[in-house]
Amino acid sequence: PVTCRHLNKIYQQGHISIPALVDINLEIHQNDFVCLSGPSGSGKSTLLNLLSGLDTPTSGEIEVDGQRVDEMSRANLAEMRLHKIGFVFQAYNLIPVLSAQENVEFVMQLQGINRQERAKKSRTILKEVGLKGLENRRPGDLSGGQQQRVAVARAIVSGPSLLLADEPTANLDSQTAESLMQLLRTMNKEHGTTFLFSTHDKLVMDYSKRLVKLHDGRIKSDEAQA
Amino acid sequence: PVTCRHLNKIYQQGHISIPALVDINLEIHQNDFVCLSGPSGSGKSTLLNLLSGLDTPTSGEIEVDGQRVDEMSRANLAEMRLHKIGFVFQAYNLIPVLSAQENVEFVMQLQGINRQERAKKSRTILKEVGLKGLENRRPGDLSGGQQQRVAVARAIVSGPSLLLADEPTANLDSQTAESLMQLLRTMNKEHGTTFLFSTHDKLVMDYSKRLVKLHDGRIKSDEAQA
Ligand SMILES: Nc1ncnc2c1ncn2[C@@H]1O[C@H](COP(=O)(O)OP(=O)(O)OP(=O)(O)O)[C@@H](O)[C@H]1O
Ligand SMILES: Nc1ncnc2c1ncn2[C@@H]1O[C@H](COP(=O)(O)OP(=O)(O)OP(=O)(O)O)[C@@H](O)[C@H]1O
Numbered sequence: 323p324v325t326c327r328h329l330n331k332i333y334q335q336g337h338i339s340i341p342a343l344v345d346i347n348l349e350i351h352q353n354d355f356v357c358l359s360g361p362s363g364s365g366k367s368t369l370l371n372l373l374s375g376l377d378t379p380t381s382g383e384i385e386v387d388g389q390r391v392d393e394m395s396r397a398n399l400a401e402m403r404l405h406k407i408g409f410v411f412q413a414y415n416l417i418p419v420l421s422a423q424e425n426v427e428f429v430m431q432l433q434g435i436n437r438q439e440r441a442k443k444s445r446t447i448l449k450e451v452g453l454k455g456l457e458n459r460r461p462g463d464l465s466g467g468q469q470q471r472v473a474v475a476r477a478i479v480s481g482p483s484l485l486l487a488d489e490p491t492a493n494l495d496s497q498t499a500e501s502l503m504q505l506l507r508t509m510n511k512e513h514g515t516t517f518l519f520s521t522h523d524k525l526v527m528d529y530s531k532r533l534v535k536l537h538d539g540r541i542k543s544d545e546a547q548a
Numbered sequence: 549p550v551t552c553r554h555l556n557k558i559y560q561q562g563h564i565s566i567p568a569l570v571d572i573n574l575e576i577h578q579n580d581f582v583c584l585s586g587p588s589g590s591g592k593s594t595l596l597n598l599l600s601g602l603d604t605p606t607s608g609e610i611e612v613d614g615q616r617v618d619e620m621s622r623a624n625l626a627e628m629r630l631h632k633i634g635f636v637f638q639a640y641n642l643i644p645v646l647s648a649q650e651n652v653e654f655v656m657q658l659q660g661i662n663r664q665e666r667a668k669k670s671r672t673i674l675k676e677v678g679l680k681g682l683e684n685r686r687p688g689d690l691s692g693g694q695q696q697r698v699a700v701a702r703a704i705v706s707g708p709s710l711l712l713a714d715e716p717t718a719n720l721d722s723q724t725a726e727s728l729m730q731l732l733r734t735m736n737k738e739h740g741t742t743f744l745f746s747t748h749d750k751l752v753m754d755y756s757k758r759l760v761k762l763h764d765g766r767i768k769s770d771e772a773q774a
């Protein structure tokens with residue numbers, strides 16, 4: 323569960339200040355399935371990066387599982403991300419010299435999971451996102467949507483309690499996006515995983531129980547949906 | 549105008565053959581506005597890369613404006629791309645150390661357009677894709693959808709006769725995507741630019757006059773639409 327209080331992020335470009343997020347107050351509970359939408363440039367990626375500790379706020383507080391993310395050391399943040407948070411980057415950030423399977427296993431290796439277990443889990447998750455047979459391909463030899471799914475697989479394989487995903491279906495056709503969302507909804511129902519996605523995709527929004535809309539760095543609305 | 553005859557692309561992974569495109573026959577006429585759709589991995593990016601000469605076919609013929617692209621030297625292909633073809637990459641491929649404006653001006657500089665003219669054109673096109681005020685930002689300091697629009701701006705600024713765009717709205721909200729498509733439709737109507745887009749976005753498909761559907765590397769259907 324995640325809490326933001328009076329969160330602000332201002333980027334500096336020389337002497338110009340760019341307010342990317344303005345006074346964000348948000349509470350996400352365990353097992354929530356929340357969508358973050360808003361125009362290009364409205365602050366979605368910035369918010370996700372702050373919540374995971376990949377970036378630091380200008381002011382305000384962020385709590386993840388009761389811990390003040392904005393005050394943690396880099397080492398502790400890395401530890402938290404390793405054990406609690408799965409992150410799907412808007413630009414995937416796959417390691418080009420590793421295969422799809424090795425990319426997915428990477429995090430589990432850091433988590434000290436043994437070799438056989440890693441191989442079994444990574445092959446299973448790659449199959450579940452529709453990439454069976456592509457385990458040994460490097461990212462550069464995969465299509466855009468295939469790379470995106472490797473990024474998703476990597477983020478969910480070790481069953482994090484919180485998944486932050488930045489536009490996870492942007493490069494997927496509706497059928498592939500649909501089956502991915504079904505997989506994630508199952509994780510939410512069966513494992514209690516908390517989900518916060520940013521998206522422009524109505525299909526994804528329809529899967530969420532709550533929609534938070536951003537506009538020019540502010541929360542415009544925050545409503546439950548059927 | 550573009551013609552493909554019995555076009556095949558087979559990737560080799562060690563001793564494994566991956567048929568990415570199978571017996572593609574396609575004709576695109578001057579001033580067409582064509583959408584290419586199909587599941588993730590169906591061959592859209594591969595086809596666009598072949599048409600622009602960025603990749604070479606395994607067999608078959610490709611003609612752009614009467615010239616055999618599959619037989620041209622690298623130098624001639626580069627020349628053709630410089631003067632005739634605008635290309636929007638699925639992963640943008642912006643130059644990280646150049647500003648948005650410098651990225652857009654890059655091609656014009658190669659085309660020998662003078663400094664003043666380049667500055668005027670690049671600022672205009674960046675304004676038209678909604679990025680006014682962001683000219684001096686580097687790609688790393690822009691949102692995903694802002695980077696995507698710089699990539700589009702770069703491809704269209706010098707008024708190419710053929711625009712090939714690989715999922716050009718994947719990271720855009722519907723409003724931004726809508727105004728981008730209106731800009732491109734205007735170019736099609738007023739300048740006779742030929743468009744071939746790959747997309748998963750129904751909004752983009754609705755702007756096209758013709759929809760080519762790919763499936764497992766083959767053309768499944770090729771139909772005019774209202
Ligand atoms: N490093 C940076 N330096 C300066 N400004 C930045 C930087 N990163 C982002 N911005 C600006 O902050 C604002 C929010 O960016 P952000 O990436 O969070 O938007 P977004 O909602 O994810 O957009 P998109 O849907 O296009 O991905 C944008 O106006 C962007 O230009
Ligand atoms: N360099 C490569 N080596 C081996 N296989 C490749 C290579 N590039 C692409 N492929 C394969 O060729 C097929 C077509 O890929 P392509 O990138 O054209 O798909 P796409 O339709 O653009 O998909 P997406 O919608 O996900 O972007 C895919 O199965 C992909 O894995």
Ligand SMILES: [Mg+2]
Pocket residue numbers: 366367368412488691692693
């Ligand atoms: Mg973003």
Ligand SMILES: [Mg+2]
Pocket residue numbers: 465466467592593594638714
């Ligand atoms: Mg592609």
